Amino acid sequence: MQEFFRYFVEGIDPVNIILTVNALPNLPWYNILFVAFVIAPLVRFQGPMIALWLANLLVPHRLFPEPPQRRPGPLPLVSVVIAGRNEAAGIAGTIRSLLACSYPRMEIIFVDDCSTDDTFEIAGSFVGTGHVRCFRAATHSGKPSCLNIGIQRARGEYIMIVDADADVQIGAIHEMLIPFDDPRVGAVTAHLRVRNARDTLITRMQEIEYAFNVAASRLWRSHLGILSIIAGAGGMFRAGAIRSLGGYDTGLGDDTDLTMRLRKAGWRLVFAPYAVIWVDCPATWRGLIRQRSRWERNMIKIRLRKQIDILRVSLFGFSNFLMMADQILVRFLLPLAFLAGLFWYIATDPFITSRILTFMYWIHVWETLLRMLAANDVLGVPRLAALPLAPLVPLYRLGLKLSLMPAIVKEMLRIGLRHGYVPEKIWRQTPHW
Known part of the structure; x- marks a missing residue:
């Protein structure tokens, strides 16, 4: 333990960081693999953020194009549905x-x-x-x-879905209607922001997480045509598009499922960064794990079972294949590889573990700081006041992944498939994957 804390403090010393980097090629092969498992996520997550920041700096008009002139005539009727x-x-x-x-x-x-x-x-x-x-x-x-x-x-000509405990910011509906000038657009997702971010440490961490995964991630995915979610807390649909699909699956009525079906039908999906909707996040660790366990289990139900055929390029195109492959990589393969490498590393070489783990911890901290600054510069989130929390973000991510493993294992083994929020009579009528 003393060695661990010594290396933990040394992790902020640039000289020690350089020495550790230079020593990496001399480590045994399994340590190199572990480093690769850690470096690969850094490249995957930091790369798009750097690209966003550079685009915002050099060609902001491409990242945030000017809205077109409003066409003459009455505004379209928008139906906002809340359940x-x-x-x-x-x-x-x-x-x-x-x-x-x-x-x-x-x-x-x-x-x-x-x-x-x-x-x-x-x-x-x-x-x-x-x-x-x-x-x-x-x-x-x-x-x-x-x-x-x-x-x-x-x-209405357009149907907007909003959660019953959300706040829609002034101008959000106008912003969400702009992309529908393109007849290929079937749905638009709003920019969700955390309304109760200042309540607890858990909500503050989620504010940072939403800045990465809800704002920045959806912005670059939208521009590449691989947007993977139309948020159930704030999404707008072309009425004809959502009705042609029969609405939501009543048993697996997840926003992910509807998004996958829209993509399969050939509709283009767009993120509207200026359409802000404020939502509340779980304020306790227990509440967060309960929410995320439900999300993770639905991800497996929908992405890995019900909609896995979207990977077929011949039927649904390369962009859908790329979107799904990236989701499988980010949501399943990288986290599992990281955890497996972590446990293997600790079990096989405990002496060197402290130096490497603390080194990788500080790499994640600096990476988090850079992403926070870039996201704030591009989208205004998270708040700069959240920067001191950067050292806690890697621990939050690791703790969250570890806490969600039981739910993932149970879903993979089909244990307790039915969720409590689905009424029994509806569940009995639903095909299960």
């Missing part, structure tokens, strides 16, 4: 933010999933504005089924 159960604490704020977001031709459709509190009554109190319609599901059927009810009743 929720027991959302009394947040539904009023969400509806108020929509009514105040400066878009005049809008209808808000709220579908209540048999709430046991006064959610439906609170939403119904806005009916008098003339912009809100409320419906109640006959039985508790889950969020995807309720979203489909709203989609069926929507009268």
Whole structure:
């Protein structure tokens, strides 16, 4: 332990960093492999961020093109569909933010999933504005089924899906409509920002994570045509596109599943960086693991089982193959390789472990600082006040990956497949992958 802390402190000494780098080629082969497993993710994640920063510096008009002149005539009608159960604490704020977001031709459709509190009554109190319609599901059927009810009743040319506890920033709907001038665009995803970032250390870490994975990542993926998600908390669809697919899968009604089906149908997907929607993140570690475990299990259900055929280039094209291959690499292969290399390394050469691990830790810290600065320069997130948290980010990532391993293993072994948020009757009607 004393050796570990000595090398930990030495990790910030440039001389020791240079000496350690020079020593790497002389390490046994399995250490070289471990370093490769760590260096490869650094290149994969830092490379796109550097490219974004350079594009913003040299050709900002290509990264953020000027919006086209608004066509003459009335604005299109946008139907905002919200589904929720027991959302009394947040539904009023969400509806108020929509009514105040400066878009005049809008209808808000709220579908209540048999709430046991006064959610439906609170939403119904806005009916008098003339912009809100409320419906109640006959039985508790889950969020995807309720979203489909709203989609069926929507009268707009475009359908926007918003969470029942989100805030839509002024101008967001205008920004999300701009990409639809291209008839090939089937859906647009908003820029999600963490509303409760200052609540706890866990939410502050998620603010940094959202800056990387929600803002910067979706920006460069959008420009390359490999955007992999239209966020369920804030996405807009061409009405004809979402209806042609039959809406959400009621049993696996995940935004990932709908995104994959849109891509298979040949629609182009776009990220709107100036369309900001504020969402709340889990404020405790337990709540975060519960949320991310659900996400990881759905990733396996949908990407590795239900929609794995999107890798077939002959059917769905090279861009879909590239998108899916990158997701498998980033979400599954690199994390598993890193953890396997870490455990092997500790077990086989504990003496040198302290120096290499602390060296790699500091590499990740400097890499995180660079990404934070670049993301802030390009997109304004995360806040510069979050920079002192950079030393905690590698530990947060590692702890999160380790905590999610049980959920991943259980899903791979098909243990406890049904999620609690899917009603039993809906689950029985759903094909399982």
